Amino acid sequence: MESESPILIDRASAYGDGVFETIAIRDGNARFWPRHLDRLQTGCASLGIACPTPAELEQKMRAEMRRSDVRSEFASARLVVAAGDSPRGYRRTASAPPRVSVELFTARALPRVHYEVGVTLRRCNLRLAIQPALAGIKSLNRLEQVLARAEWDAADIFEGLLLDLDGRLICGTMSNVFIALNSTLVTPAITRCGVSGIMRAHVLQLLSEAGIECEIRDVSGDELDNADECFLTNSQFGVLPVKGCGGQEWGIGTMARQAQSLAAANGVPECAP
């Protein structure tokens, strides 16, 4: 049926057939650009989309910064690489070029108090599906995150944590999570579901360089129950300590503070404790 129509559809809106990056723009520069580029290329490869060259993507970013009214001292850019148009149907047209779009959004640093005393989370009811074919990448199929985010409206809940269908802790709706367990730092493996975060990778590198061990492995929901401390990472806000989740309460631990300080000293000044 799918080859019969000359009318084309936009595959991003029809099927979520693409990947995106949300990039912190600081003083006119795309922060952690090489990492974003790498995840974009990985995502395109996973989906079989021909990723434009780094030069082409940089040129698009710069053009949007020139075009936009949004001040690029402190902003966010949404960069999308999607499969191009095709006739209706799941099959892609081999010859269609990918569609690249960039849009700049205003941003503001989070309130200082978030970094100072930590934020409060909830544990979401929605469980993430296990789909290794899409794990790690940031595709345009984000209904699970939308459904999870729709679970709460209270302004004092900053983020929701997500377990997978088998009960493993994976990540937040828009962030990655680290916990301290018996003085060891642990962050969930992103092999079955979840997004492999840019700030997560940056913090993991900084921890490693500082000689602080962090295990990347499966983490059970029970381990979250027993955590001694908890913090979040995200490319826009950096590192945020967590003071509570559901019934749990945490003091701000030394590991969260170390991660904040390391990030603040290495490209993410806004997250200084």
Add this chain to the structure above:
Amino acid sequence: MESESPILIDRASAYGDGVFETIAIRDGNARFWPRHLDRLQTGCASLGIACPTPAELEQKMRAEMRRSDVRSEFASARLVVAAGDSPRGYRRTASAPPRVSVELFTARALPRVHYEVGVTLRRCNLRLAIQPALAGIKSLNRLEQVLARAEWDAADIFEGLLLDLDGRLICGTMSNVFIALNSTLVTPAITRCGVSGIMRAHVLQLLSEAGIECEIRDVSGDELDNADECFLTNSQFGVLPVKGCGGQEWGIGTMARQAQSLAAANGVPECAP
């Protein structure tokens, strides 16, 4: 972060935040409109999107049929109900109205030989993730189907069958599947993943009215190996017998022929054997 930007994003293309129907248009009428309407309403309820009234949706359909150059004697309509625009971020804006769009596409009946001697399938490598929160509905998150459809290019492969991560047979990339096992007709339960097809429901009703038993239950990959016959259903093409899948070969069985004949006599004349 998400409340800070006055620039709005289209949630359908950003997150796949919506549902759609592909509706067969025959002689100017939307075939099985009540069934499509029902699935659309179910999908909107699952996602928490305020579904427009049936009258509003019908009006949109009629307006598109008047507007479009596509002849509505034999066409397909793509009806989308998506969450409206919002600031960037997974959180929806409560007040944003849903966005409804309809587009008419030309269609042609499949070649007669498909209905007469059957089509050939492949078994896809991609496994469907188990996500009860999205099972049955036809959301705009369709990357699994895109990836599965990208597995083959051969023109003689009509469709690919999909198992879930646990090895159960679920459906095709764009169709539902029925198999005969020891003279009993079986179709996979659509409770963990897959789309609950309009033609599947129509055929199940026709079979029931004709006194032909069809079990709706979990079906293992082994049961597919041992099937005596196999056929597909889809709202556009009706019922299609399957003559082979991978190494398997089937003759066209009595059950496929019965389903074809029942559908052909009840609103789907193009699938007469």
